[in-house]
Amino acid sequence: MTIRSKAITFVSLSALVPCVLAAVLLVLADRALWAFLVCVPGIIWALFLAWVLGRTHRRVLQELTARARDVVSGNLTAFRVSDDTHRAFPAYAEQLAAVGTALEARFEEVRQQVAEQAQEIERMTQHVAEAKHEQDRMSTVLMEREYTMVQLKRSLKELQRRCGEEMVLPEATTVPTEHDAAEMLHDKAAMLNVLEDLEEEKSLLATEKAKDEAILKSIGDGLMVVDVRGRITFLNEIAKELLGVSFVDPSTNMSVVLKGIRDAKSEAEVSLETLPLAQAVQGKSVEKQDLLIRTPDAPDGCYISMTATPIMVSGLPMGAVATFRDMTKEREIDRAKTEFVSLASHQLRTPLSTINWYAEMLLAGDAGELNDEQRTYLDEVYQGNQRMVDLINSLLNVSRLELGTFSVDPEDTDVVALAQSVLNEQAPQVKERDIQLSATLDPSTPHLYADPKLLRMVLQNLISNAIKYTPIGGSVSVKVEPSGDAISMRVADTGLGIPKEDQGRIFSKLFRATNARESDTDGTGLGLYIVRSVVEHSDGTIRFESEEGKGTVFYVELPLRGMTKREGTRTLS
Amino acid sequence: MTDEQRKKTVLVVEDERPLLNAISIKLERSGFDVVTARTVEQALGYLSDVPNIDAIWLDHYLLGKESGLDLVTACKSEGSAHSGIPIFLVSNTASADKVQSYLKLGVNKYFVKAEMRLDAIIEDMKAELAIEEA
Numbered sequence: 095m096t097i098r099s100k101a102i103t104f105v106s107l108s109a110l111v112p113c114v115l116a117a118v119l120l121v122l123a124d125r126a127l128w129a130f131l132v133c134v135p136g137i138i139w140a141l142f143l144a145w146v147l148g149r150t151h152r153r154v155l156q157e158l159t160a161r162a163r164d165v166v167s168g169n170l171t172a173f174r175v176s177d178d179t180h181r182a183f184p185a186y187a188e189q190l191a192a193v194g195t196a197l198e199a200r201f202e203e204v205r206q207q208v209a210e211q212a213q214e215i216e217r218m219t220q221h222v223a224e225a226k227h228e229q230d231r232m233s234t235v236l237m238e239r240e241y242t243m244v245q246l247k248r249s250l251k252e253l254q255r256r257c258g259e260e261m262v263l264p265e266a267t268t269v270p271t272e273h274d275a276a277e278m279l280h281d282k283a284a285m286l287n288v289l290e291d292l293e294e295e296k297s298l299l300a301t302e303k304a305k306d307e308a309i310l311k312s313i314g315d316g317l318m319v320v321d322v323r324g325r326i327t328f329l330n331e332i333a334k335e336l337l338g339v340s341f342v343d344p345s346t347n348m349s350v351v352l353k354g355i356r357d358a359k360s361e362a363e364v365s366l367e368t369l370p371l372a373q374a375v376q377g378k379s380v381e382k383q384d385l386l387i388r389t390p391d392a393p394d395g396c397y398i399s400m401t402a403t404p405i406m407v408s409g410l411p412m413g414a415v416a417t418f419r420d421m422t423k424e425r426e427i428d429r430a431k432t433e434f435v436s437l438a439s440h441q442l443r444t445p446l447s448t449i450n451w452y453a454e455m456l457l458a459g460d461a462g463e464l465n466d467e468q469r470t471y472l473d474e475v476y477q478g479n480q481r482m483v484d485l486i487n488s489l490l491n492v493s494r495l496e497l498g499t500f501s502v503d504p505e506d507t508d509v510v511a512l513a514q515s516v517l518n519e520q521a522p523q524v525k526e527r528d529i530q531l532s533a534t535l536d537p538s539t540p541h542l543y544a545d546p547k548l549l550r551m552v553l554q555n556l557i558s559n560a561i562k563y564t565p566i567g568g569s570v571s572v573k574v575e576p577s578g579d580a581i582s583m584r585v586a587d588t589g590l591g592i593p594k595e596d597q598g599r600i601f602s603k604l605f606r607a608t609n610a611r612e613s614d615t616d617g618t619g620l621g622l623y624i625v626r627s628v629v630e631h632s633d634g635t636i637r638f639e640s641e642e643g644k645g646t647v648f649y650v651e652l653p654l655r656g657m658t659k660r661e662g663t664r665t666l667s
Numbered sequence: 668m669t670d671e672q673r674k675k676t677v678l679v680v681e682d683e684r685p686l687l688n689a690i691s692i693k694l695e696r697s698g699f700d701v702v703t704a705r706t707v708e709q710a711l712g713y714l715s716d717v718p719n720i721d722a723i724w725l726d727h728y729l730l731g732k733e734s735g736l737d738l739v740t741a742c743k744s745e746g747s748a749h750s751g752i753p754i755f756l757v758s759n760t761a762s763a764d765k766v767q768s769y770l771k772l773g774v775n776k777y778f779v780k781a782e783m784r785l786d787a788i789i790e791d792m793k794a795e796l797a798i799e800e801a
Binding site: 446447455661 | 759
């Protein structure tokens, strides 16, 4: 029970006690009715008193609760008691008012302290923001320095590479991302160290650069370096001379100096994207592409061979380097050599014809009958001479292909009939070597507008090679069929095969595979060179699959649009 | 008509003496009469002097300044008495355009010397002459 309840109970009971005593006395005096009449008003009075006291007490409590709320909410100016309460409990109200005043003063103090602390917090927040800003700035500076150092290091390594020298550089500092103020100071110090290192590197780089420039100036080839956007960062004197430019502004785009460059063979203008340097900027190396540059100083053109290599950093292209060599002299020498071969071959033909015809007459008995031994010897002379004639013819064909003096006379050609005719020609060799020859010549193969002599040359070389280099009893198969917008020819054998190490050179002039050379001395190394030249001049393709000891398959595809007529001074034979 | 009268005469125009000899021998063995010349001038002289020349075996490069082409041009020119004589070009060195010029002027056939047997050329020539005669 609370004190408040006890007080109310006490006051109520004290009002009830006289009535109860009077009622007891009246009961004892046998006056029950009087006793009841005395007791009821007493009880009613006691209840009334209890109600009044309880109500007043509740109001005080409500007042106290309200003030308590004011205290909590800081509303101390309203910390007053009502007039009723003041009248009912003046002393209590006075005390409450005093408490309110004291609380108000205390609250004022607290408010001031809070305001001061808020100001302090504001100031600190500002300080933190400034510190953060400074940190960001420092981070940016560090990153810039880092980038500069990596760039310098990269340039230096490139120079070292060119000079063929080794030098160990400090590893790039890792760029911090977040630091507190103390760490920032530390970074600042580290950055200063890096800058010192950079100064040293710069000085070293300047020395290397001077050395490098001297080397680059002294080399006889043109050299051009571009960045990833194709802007020229270096162009040596030879390059300027070859490209016909006297001065190039730094960061000029390569397209400015490479404009109008042509393909050496077709002399057609080459688009910038297909030039070796542009491809190298995309990360692809290109070796020895022959190009033609026509400049006002060299209207006939200057032939160059361009090689371009990408500059890769962490797997990403950062630019490219191109070197180009003046091929004009080499081409002149090559042409002179080819012309010499052509002339010499022509001159050789006359004495060869003499040997041929006299041997033929002797063998025919025009100068009297020969004995067997004489016939055998003379037959060797005749066969040897025939080989010489074949070699001379091949050399002449090569020189005509290289000089571009051969003519192409296309006509409506039945490729199937042509292939059959070549196969028939080879019948003696097929029989001699016991070769299983199979031919699949699709009769639906369309006729081709092609030079039959050239086409025959292709088939003859491929089929005779297959027979010649297939062991006795082996098999050779020939297939001719239409294939989309081309005619496909396939010559397969179970012969020697081309050794892997020789496969890259099999179409080279005068090259013979090691195993072919070892097994047969009779061969010029010109057949496949001529075949490829003819096929490529006809816009066709040739490829092969081969395994040493198992055999070879040659695939030729010639476009159905056929060959283009070409007026030459010589025919291939 | 005797056998001698039926023999055909071939004018061989070739600058290389060994080849000229071989051709002459082989033609004679094959039943022809042969007259030989090493220059255009000599050849034109024989054409005027020797009656009934049935065929001309001609090389391109000859001694002297003129070539086989000059001889053909002279033979095939308008009003020439020799325009009907079949001509066989047998050469190692005539270029494709020259060969075309010969054929356009009316040369019957062209053979590459180094690639042909003598008897094969003669057989071919005989066949061609038989066609001409018919």
